[in-house]
Amino acid sequence: MLENTIRNMRALLGRRGWNKMANRIECRRQPEKCSSYPTDYWIEVTNRCNLMCRMCRRRFARHEEADMDESVFGKVQPLLGYALRAELNCWGESLVAPGMLEKIYDFISPMPVWMQLTTNAMLLTGRWAEKFLGASMELVVSLDGAREETFESIRSGARFPVVLNNIEKLAALKRAARERYPILSFRFVAMADNVGELPEVVLLAEELGVSNIYVVYLVAHSEEMRRKSLFYNRGLAREAFHRAREAAGAAHVNLWLPRLMGSASDERVDAWRRCREPWHVFVVKSNGEVNPCCHTPDLVMGSLKESSFDEIWNGEAYRRLRRALREGHPPPACLHCHMSFPDVNDESSHVKIVRTREGLFRGYEFEG
Numbered sequence: 466m467l468e469n470t471i472r473n474m475r476a477l478l479g480r481r482g483w484n485k486m487a488n489r490i491e492c493r494r495q496p497e498k499c500s501s502y503p504t505d506y507w508i509e510v511t512n513r514c515n516l517m518c519r520m521c522r523r524r525f526a527r528h529e530e531a532d533m534d535e536s537v538f539g540k541v542q543p544l545l546g547y548a549l550r551a552e553l554n555c556w557g558e559s560l561v562a563p564g565m566l567e568k569i570y571d572f573i574s575p576m577p578v579w580m581q582l583t584t585n586a587m588l589l590t591g592r593w594a595e596k597f598l599g600a601s602m603e604l605v606v607s608l609d610g611a612r613e614e615t616f617e618s619i620r621s622g623a624r625f626p627v628v629l630n631n632i633e634k635l636a637a638l639k640r641a642a643r644e645r646y647p648i649l650s651f652r653f654v655a656m657a658d659n660v661g662e663l664p665e666v667v668l669l670a671e672e673l674g675v676s677n678i679y680v681v682y683l684v685a686h687s688e689e690m691r692r693k694s695l696f697y698n699r700g701l702a703r704e705a706f707h708r709a710r711e712a713a714g715a716a717h718v719n720l721w722l723p724r725l726m727g728s729a730s731d732e733r734v735d736a737w738r739r740c741r742e743p744w745h746v747f748v749v750k751s752n753g754e755v756n757p758c759c760h761t762p763d764l765v766m767g768s769l770k771e772s773s774f775d776e777i778w779n780g781e782a783y784r785r786l787r788r789a790l791r792e793g794h795p796p797p798a799c800l801h802c803h804m805s806f807p808d809v810n811d812e813s814s815h816v817k818i819v820r821t822r823e824g825l826f827r828g829y830e831f832e833g
C-alpha cells in the first residue's frame with residue numbers, strides 16, 4: 466500500500482519534483498549521507514576574467530587559468546535532470562569562454578531550470594542578447610557606480626559606455642519582443658568611493674529596464690580597500706541608503722539594501738549555523754574540482770576528473786563537512802564564510818585581510 470503510494474507520488478512529481486521534495490527533507494535533517502541529489506548547481510565555465518576589479522579576491526589568487534572541458538561537463542549533464550537552479554559562473558567571467566558557455570547554456574535552457582549569470586557585461590554583445598532573450602534566467606550585471614570615472618576606477622579594465630550600451634541593447638530587444646525574460650539586475654558593491662552614487666544607479670536602472678539592485682557591503686581584503694569600507698564611513702552609508710530608498714520608491718526598481726550599521730544587533734547568527742549548502746549545492750569548478758558552495762575555494766570535496774559524482778557527493782570530504790556543520794565544529798573556511806554578514810556592526814564582517822601563501826586558487830589565510 467505504502468509502496469504504491471510512493472510509486473504514484475514519484476510518477477506524479479517526476480524525478481525533478483521528487484528529488485526536490487526529498488532534498489528539502491534532507492536539508493532539514495542534515496544527514497551525513499544524502500539519498501537525494503543536489504538541486505542547485507554552480508558551473509564555473511571558466512575562472513578567467515577580462516577585468517581586475519579593485520575589491521576582487523581573485524587579485525590574491527595564484528591559480529592556473531582554466532576553462533571547463535567537455536569531459537567535466539559530461540559528468541554534470543546527467544545531474545541537471547534533478548536541478549532547480551543553475552549558476553553559470555563562479556569565480557570567473559563566463560563570457561570570456563563563449564564556446565563553453567554556449568554549450569552549457571544550450572543544454573540547460575530547454576529544461577525547467579532557473580539560470581543565473583553574473584557578468585561584468587563588457588562582452589554581452591547583441592549575439593548574446595538575442596540568445597538570452599526569453600530565457601528563464603536572471604542576468605546580474607556588476608555595476609558599482611553611476612558615473613564613468615567612478616565605475617572605471619573600481620572595475621579596472623571595464624568601459625562604462627560599453628557596459629551601458631550592452632545592457633541597453635538587451636533591454637531594447639526585450640521591449641520590442643514584449644518579453645519579461647531574462648530578468649535584468651545590478652549588483653552594487655558599496656564602498657566609500659561609490660555609495661553616494663547609489664540613488665543615480667537607481668535612476669539608471671529605471672531608465673534601462675533593470676528590475677533589481679542588490680547592494681552588498683564591500684568586504685575589504687587589503688589595507689588599501691580597508692579605508693574604503695563603509696564600516697568606517699557609516700554616515701555616508703546611512704545618507705546614501707536613505708536617498709536611494711526614496712529614489713527606488715518613485716521608480717519601478719526593487720532595491721535590496723543590506724542592514725544599516727548602528728541598527729540593533731539582534732541577529733548575530735553565525736552564517737555557518739544556517740548553512741545547508743553541503744546538502745543541496747554542487748559547485749563544479751572549471752578544473753573539475755568540486756566545492757560545496759561558492760563562498761570559499763578552500764573546501765575541496767573531490768574532482769570530477771578523478772572520481773564520479775556518487776563517489777564525491779557521499780564521499781569522505783562531504784560527509785565530514787556535513788557532520789562538522791551539524792555538530793557545531795565548522796572548519797576555518799566556514800568561520801570566515803561570505804554567505805552573509807554575521808553582524809553588520811562587527812568590523813570582522815567588513816574587513817577580512819588576506820595573506821596569500823603558495824597554492825592554486827585556494828590557500829588563503831586570514832588575519833586574526
Ligand code: SF4
Pocket residue numbers: 736737738740741742743757758759760761798799800802803804
Ligand atoms: S563556507 Fe559558508 S556556505 Fe560554504 S559550507 Fe561553509 S558555511 Fe556553508
